Amino acid sequence: MLDLKLVREHTEQVRAAIRRRGAELDLREFLALDEKRRSTQQELEALRRKRNEVSEEIGRLKKAGKPAEDKVAEMRAEGDAITALENAGRETEEAQRNILLMIPNLPHASVPDGKDEADNVEIRRWSPQGGELPKFSFEPKPHWDIAAYLDIIDFDRAAKITGARFALYKGMGARLERALINFMLDLHTTEHGYLEVLPPFMVNRDSMITTGNLPKFEEDLFKVENGAYYLIPTAEVPVTNIFRDEVLPEESLPVLYTAYTPCFRREAGSYGKDTRGLIRQHQFNKVELVKFAKPEDSYDELEKLTRNAEEALRRLGLAYRVIALCAGDLGFSAAKTYDIEVWLPAQNKYREISSCSNFEDFQARRGNIRYKPKGGKKTEFLHTLNGSGLAVGRAVVAILENFQQPDGSVVIPEVLRPYMGGAERIVRRASRVESLKS
RNA sequence: GGAGAGGUGGCCGAGUGGUUGAAGGCGGCAGACUCGAAAUCUGUUGUGGGGGUAACUCCACCGGGGGUUCAAAUCCCUCCCUCUCCGCCA
Numbered sequence: 001m002l003d004l005k006l007v008r009e010h011t012e013q014v015r016a017a018i019r020r021r022g023a024e025l026d027l028r029e030f031l032a033l034d035e036k037r038r039s040t041q042q043e044l045e046a047l048r049r050k051r052n053e054v055s056e057e058i059g060r061l062k063k064a065g066k067p068a069e070d071k072v073a074e075m076r077a078e079g080d081a082i083t084a085l086e087n088a089g090r091e092t093e094e095a096q097r098n099i100l101l102m103i104p105n106l107p108h109a110s111v112p113d114g115k116d117e118a119d120n121v122e123i124r125r126w127s128p129q130g131g132e133l134p135k136f137s138f139e140p141k142p143h144w145d146i147a148a149y150l151d152i153i154d155f156d157r158a159a160k161i162t163g164a165r166f167a168l169y170k171g172m173g174a175r176l177e178r179a180l181i182n183f184m185l186d187l188h189t190t191e192h193g194y195l196e197v198l199p200p201f202m203v204n205r206d207s208m209i210t211t212g213n214l215p216k217f218e219e220d221l222f223k224v225e226n227g228a229y230y231l232i233p234t235a236e237v238p239v240t241n242i243f244r245d246e247v248l249p250e251e252s253l254p255v256l257y258t259a260y261t262p263c264f265r266r267e268a269g270s271y272g273k274d275t276r277g278l279i280r281q282h283q284f285n286k287v288e289l290v291k292f293a294k295p296e297d298s299y300d301e302l303e304k305l306t307r308n309a310e311e312a313l314r315r316l317g318l319a320y321r322v323i324a325l326c327a328g329d330l331g332f333s334a335a336k337t338y339d340i341e342v343w344l345p346a347q348n349k350y351r352e353i354s355s356c357s358n359f360e361d362f363q364a365r366r367g368n369i370r371y372k373p374k375g376g377k378k379t380e381f382l383h384t385l386n387g388s389g390l391a392v393g394r395a396v397v398a399i400l401e402n403f404q405q406p407d408g409s410v411v412i413p414e415v416l417r418p419y420m421g422g423a424e425r426i427v428r429r430a431s432r433v434e435s436l437k438s
Numbered sequence: 439g440g441a442g443a444g445g446u447g448g449c450c451g452a453g454u455g456g457u458u459g460a461a462g463g464c465g466g467c468a469g470a471c472u473c474g475a476a477a478u479c480u481g482u483u484g485u486g487g488g489g490g491u492a493a494c495u496c497c498a499c500c501g502g503g504g505g506u507u508c509a510a511a512u513c514c515c516u517c518c519c520u521c522u523c524c525g526c527c528a
Contacts, residue, residue, distance in 0.1 A: 038488080041488065041497085042488065042489085042497095045487095045488065045489095045496065045497045045498085046496090046497095048496090048498085049496060050495060050496070051508075051509080052496095052497090052509085053509055054508070054509090055456075055509040056456075056457065056509085057508095058456075058459080058508055058509070059456035059508095059509075060456085060457085062456075063456080068508080071508070072507095072508045072509095073508085074506090074508080075508035075509080076508065078508080079507080079508070079509095193513080247448095247485095379485085425469080
């Protein structure tokens with residue numbers, strides 16, 4: 001949420017910043033409501049002041065045993081006027097807030113111009129081959145073929161159990177997923193200074209509003225039918241909301257949290273996209289990094305957070321590149337975002353495996369998350385950041401595709417072996433229940 | 439699911455419907471005392487919003503929302519949360 005005063009007093013700058021995103025902002029209604037709200041408030045306060053004064057006088061008169069009937073009668077009428085104004089004021093305020101909640105964040109000055117992903121800017125790339133893409137002596141297979149051969153992921157039976165876009169992991173597949181989660185959590189907690197948290201996987205509406213998932217993107221979310229809860233689309237939501245409506249002491253910043261959670265997304269509007277395999281699922285696992293930082297530090301923290309996520313890929317030996325999203329490709333709440341894309345040889349392209357963003361005070365304002373500067377008297381909104389560290393399902397995809405062997409087996413990255421009972425590769429099991437379509 | 443108790447300032451805790459933004463205590467801050475510290479004493483100490491160059495002033499806020507009343511922390515309704523007992527349950 002943008003600062004009300006900023007929108008009111010620097011309307012043109014706000015409009016120009018939103019235009020960089022490729023959106024046109026009509027603020028006429030907003031500004032009209034703002035004026036109405038403020039005049040109503042002043043009128044209301046004058047009436048309330050009068051009521052306070054007269055009521056006090058009535059109290060004094062009664063105490064002195066004097067009659068106060070005429071004053072009481074006078075105020076009786078005023079009361080209705082106050083109630084009417086209160087209602088009007090509330091409505092105006094709510095209408096104005098609803099508009100404000102629908103306005104996206106302003107892109108940071110360092111965000112490149114552009115209208116869609118084609119205009120994103122590559123920042124750097126890395127691979128275990130010193131920047132070169134990995135080479136194969138054979139045609140690399142897509143991960144769903146590898147997984148089927150190894151019988152480690154069963155999409156057909158997952159579809160029977162639940163529906164499309166779900167996966168049933170089996171054997172070393174399930175173990176690989178679990179190994180990745182543990183590896184990443186251990187990396188971020190023991191080497192990068194994050195505290196592990198395990199939050200609820202369902203949240204209330206207020207939490208979704210804080211992060212910007214509501215009110216605008218309800219169609220992306222699963223809502224629990226019996227109750228007002230939503231399944232989280234990312235750990236960003238519950239973890240960012242840990243400090244909703246709180247004031248943190250400056251000394252505690254930055255606060256660094258990492259969380260493993262499953263993530264649930266409707267993927268509305270993505271029909272036909274990535275229909276095969278693990279890339280796009282309604283439920284997937286992710287290890288998330290979340291930071292609460294002082295405003296002056298937040299961009300340094302974004303660089304560090306991105307590096308922390310990259311480190312997981314480096315240790316796994318997976319080629320990747322980092323791109324800066326252009327203004328037009330930026331998510332609703334973000335002021336700046338780096339995407340980390342991992343190389344997938346079967347698709348012959350880089351695919352997003354992490355998205356690292358600085359939200360500045362956009363989420364903090366929506367969730368009323370503040371800090372108290374040491375010298376200063378006033379509490380201020382802090383900055384929130386987060387990034388995937390990493391998307392686990394997509395890491396499985398990358399491992400299967402990058403480390404597949406001519407014989408159909410898959411070599412397990414060394415850093416994961418301690419988490420997989422020392423196994424060095426995933427091979428086809430001798431004893432299997434055949435797949436549905438064989 | 440049933441029965442009960444409770445939610446007040448950073449924390450603890452009081453509060454007959456009428457100078458209560460809220461006693462008292464703790465904590466914090468400033469000052470005095472001290473070479474310094476502790477102890478002690480004095481003062482000060484919530485948030486948000488409106489108006490004013492400023493001194494200052496006004497409005498709101500005692501879990502959320504609604505109501506009764508000239509006037510609500512105090513009465514009523516409702517929702518949320520916490521705790522205790524019983525039942526059920528991983």
